[in-house]
Amino acid sequence: MLHRDEEQALDMLLFSEVGCEGLDYQFCDCIVNYDLPWNPMRIEQRIGRIDRNGQKSESVSIFNLITPDTVDADIYFRCLTRIGVFQRAIGGN
Numbered sequence: 001m002l003h004r005d006e007e008q009a010l011d012m013l014l015f016s017e018v019g020c021e022g023l024d025y026q027f028c029d030c031i032v033n034y035d036l037p038w039n040p041m042r043i044e045q046r047i048g049r050i051d052r053n054g055q056k057s058e059s060v061s062i063f064n065l066i067t068p069d070t071v072d073a074d075i076y077f078r079c080l081t082r083i084g085v086f087q088r089a090i091g092g093n
């Protein structure tokens with residue numbers, strides 16, 4: 001077990017949709033979306049909570065967990081291809 005002061009330690013913060021409301025997390029360098037909202041602006045808002053002024057990391061990582069062959073997956077890919085909000089928000093490749 002690693003102590004939090006050790007270099008290899010991993011700090012994790014877990015919160016619900018409420019975590020997107022009015023708080024900034026520029027001390028984080030990764031976000032994992034496991035409950036994607038259907039509104040793409042909500043996703044962009046989540047990303048903006050960590051990718052902002054004061055961010056100490058050179059880059060931030062965004063992971064979206066999606067169950068294949070579901071309505072959520074269809075909506076995600078429509079947003080990805082038609083709106084492009086994810087590429088604009090995080091500089092897609």
